[in-house]
Amino acid sequence: MxxxxxxxxxxxxxxxxxxxxxxxxxxxxxxxxxxxxxxxxxxxxxxxxxxxxxxxxxxxxxxxxxxxxxxxxxxxxxxxxxxxxxxxxxxxxxxxxxxxxxxxxxxxxxxxxxxxxxxxxxxxxxxxxxxxxxxxxxxxxxxxxxxxxxxxxxxxxxxxxxxxxxxxxxxxxxxxxxxxxxVIGTVEPDDAGPYDINILGEFNLSGEFWLVKPLLDRLGIRVRACIPGDARYLDIASAHRARAAMMVCSTALINLARKMEQRWDIPFFEGSFYGITDTSEALRQISQLLVKKGADPEILGRTEALIAEEEPIAWKKLAAYRPRLEGKRVLLNTGGVKSWSVVHALMEIGIQIVGTSVKKSTVEDKDRIKQILKDDNHIFEQMAARELYAMLSECKADIMLSGGRTQFIALKAKTAWLDINQERQYPYAGYDGMVELVRQIDLAIHNPIWRQVREPAPWDCQPAVREELPSTKSETATLHAVQEFAGTTADDFGEC
Known part of the structure; x- marks a missing residue:
């Protein structure tokens, strides 16, 4: 102990x-x-x-x-x-x-x-x-x-x-x-090379890392160990022979990154694969670290060529969604790295952030949010279910991005909802992942079901009274009795 x-x-x-x-x-x-x-x-x-x-x-x-x-x-x-x-x-x-x-x-x-x-x-x-x-x-x-x-x-x-x-x-x-x-350092690899890197803090949620790895493969960069997403024991055991490391959007493993730098001289930086700009910047920083560790500087040119090829393709795909989503309001009820990395990604296509939770976020995460939003009024430490419901029911947001535990608040408020936490079914990392995230937001906001559920229920609408009067005294008496029992008059009946 x-x-x-x-x-x-x-x-x-x-x-x-x-x-x-x-x-x-x-x-x-x-x-x-x-x-x-x-x-x-x-x-x-x-x-x-x-x-x-x-x-x-x-x-x-x-x-x-x-x-x-x-x-x-x-x-x-x-x-x-x-x-x-x-x-x-x-x-x-x-x-x-x-x-x-x-x-x-x-x-x-x-x-x-x-x-x-x-x-x-x-x-x-x-x-x-x-x-x-x-x-x-x-x-x-x-x-x-x-x-x-x-x-x-x-x-x-x-x-x-x-x-x-x-x-x-x-x-x-x-x-x-x-x-x-x-574990780390217990196995010596026989194929170490100048383009080996480690990815720390990447969990491969819904296969997200598989959208990023092909980009690294095209640059000739090999992922020696991805910790922990889709990892193998022997890969982690030989991770000490990597030349550089990227810590993906999280300070959870910052002690691991620092001590690997101290023991085996593996420099690291913190980056994000969410969003077009952040993905490009992460690729640049990886290449720059490898060059500092002795890799051929020509990798910098190949990286810029790859970015110049991939960014226009992604922006062209996103352009189709911009007219439908620009100005739409998003409420983020998540935490940790997603409280800032997803914010930056959504703002790139003109989506407004009306609020983001910083629950489970570190001090560094909160500072990044403030730098991105430049307004503390859109940051909340923790919002109770009743407050979330009030915000959504008053139409202050067009969609809420959160985990499964709060989805029913959005459904009760008849507001679009998308799972952004670890239970999500779609990968959102890299260029293609950003397009998928925007596509899912568009599908959720413009789903015709929301127009239907916001209409009054049939049982909340009083039926219209026929214009012709009852033909008999008995029918008139029956109508008056029903109206008296319901506390209404004939004028109260009409279309909803």
């Missing part, structure tokens, strides 16, 4: 973070995220953050050493995609019971689970995750993993990030520490 405490303190003192350097010692200990609310850490604890970062390593067995509920359905908590192995989609847990805890059987049960996974699946590595329960009862995860690695002849990596130590963002960084300590 003392080693875990030292790691957490090291993460909070991250020197690569510009905002962190300006804090005093007391503020630095609090980190970038808000403290957790007791009893409300589900979906936002350190264990969840570590699992999110490491889960998309597709050929690794991810073993949760905890009671069954700790694993739950987190095996697929992000829409990451794989081009090959599917072992990562299998849930493994030691399923500790009260009896195991009382009798001290946790470590023995963990060792047995590692052996069963080795015999049944033969993975290149096994990642072991303790949670609050196993950390509190004092199971020595690192000792068990070390013994199992020696016994079974495969890497068994302890990911020491129990939920109670902090937020999801802290768990992201602790996952990076586990890779640094136990």
């Amino acid at each position: 003392s080693s875990l405490r030292a790691k957490i303190q090291d993460v909070f003192n991250e020197p690569a973070c510009e905002q962190n350097r300006g804090k005093d010692a007391r503020a630095r200990k609090k980190g970038c995220s808000k403290p957790l609310t007791p009893g409300a850490a589900a979906g936002g604890c350190a264990f969840d953050g570590a699992k999110i970062v490491l889960q998309p390593i597709t050929d690794v067995a991810h073993l949760i050493h905890a009671p069954l509920a700790c694993e739950g359905n987190s095996w697929d908590n992000r829409g990451a995609a794989s081009s090959g192995p599917t072992l990562w989609r299998t849930s493994f847990t030691t399923d500790l019971t009260e009896l195991d805890v009382v009798m001290g059987q946790g470590e023995r049960k963990l060792f047995k689970a590692i052996r069963e996974i080795k015999e049944a699946y033969g993975p290149p590595a096994i990642f072991v995750y303790p949670t609050c329960v196993t950390a509190l009862i004092g199971d020595d995860i690192e000792a068990v993993c070390k013994r199992a690695a020696e016994k079974f002849g495969l890497p068994v990596v302890p990911v020491n990030a129990p939920g109670f130590v902090g937020s999801k963002n802290l768990g992201n960084k602790l996952a990076g520490e586990a890779l640094l300590e136990h």
Whole structure:
């Protein structure tokens, strides 16, 4: 536990973070995220953050050493995609019971689970995750993993990030520490070259990275390791031989990028593949870093040629949507990197941002939003469901981009909605991804269903009274009785 405490303190003192350097010692200990609310850490604890970062390593067995509920359905908590192995989609847990805890059987049960996974699946590595329960009862995860690695002849990596130590963002960084300590640098590749790079913080949601990789392939740039999206264990183990790195839109793995630069002299920058301009700028910066590390300067010319070829094609496709979307108002209820990268991408085609959430965003993310929007009035820390509904029902936005948890607010307000979070079904990165994002926004806003649902329901409309009078006294009496019972008069009847 003392080693875990030292790691957490090291993460909070991250020197690569510009905002962190300006804090005093007391503020630095609090980190970038808000403290957790007791009893409300589900979906936002350190264990969840570590699992999110490491889960998309597709050929690794991810073993949760905890009671069954700790694993739950987190095996697929992000829409990451794989081009090959599917072992990562299998849930493994030691399923500790009260009896195991009382009798001290946790470590023995963990060792047995590692052996069963080795015999049944033969993975290149096994990642072991303790949670609050196993950390509190004092199971020595690192000792068990070390013994199992020696016994079974495969890497068994302890990911020491129990939920109670902090937020999801802290768990992201602790996952990076586990890779640094136990994985990266353990395999020497025999094909290292001057155009090898690492992509950090890219999850390949809905296959997004597959829209960017062909651009890099055309430039002759090889992705040595994409961490973690569609990654393989051996790729990450040999990632220390890359010449440059790009951190995709997130400071979650900034400690990993900084320490790889310190240990193996791999320079990095933070960029985004969302939007036409940001994609082009990211390609330029990758090429410039490679040239600084000894690559042939001719790659700079090839990069500009590629950009000159791809940008006009993308802008031509977007031109068809501009007359339909220019001036449309978008409300972003998301967080993290999407709170600024998507904002910049949408503003490129004339879409107005009426508000963006900065929940789960770091200080750096918030500063970028302020630079892009130049107005703090469109930034909100957290908006309650009632406030979101009021904003949408008053037609202050034409569409809301958010995650699945708030889609029903938009539907209740009869407002168009598009999933922008990890559950999304379409990739939005790169030139083609930007076109797809705009296409989906156009389809959502101009869907004819919204015109229909905004019309009054048939049962809310009173039927029109026929002009001719009732022909008999009995019919007249019946009509008066009905009107009196309903509290209406004949003048109240008419078209809706």
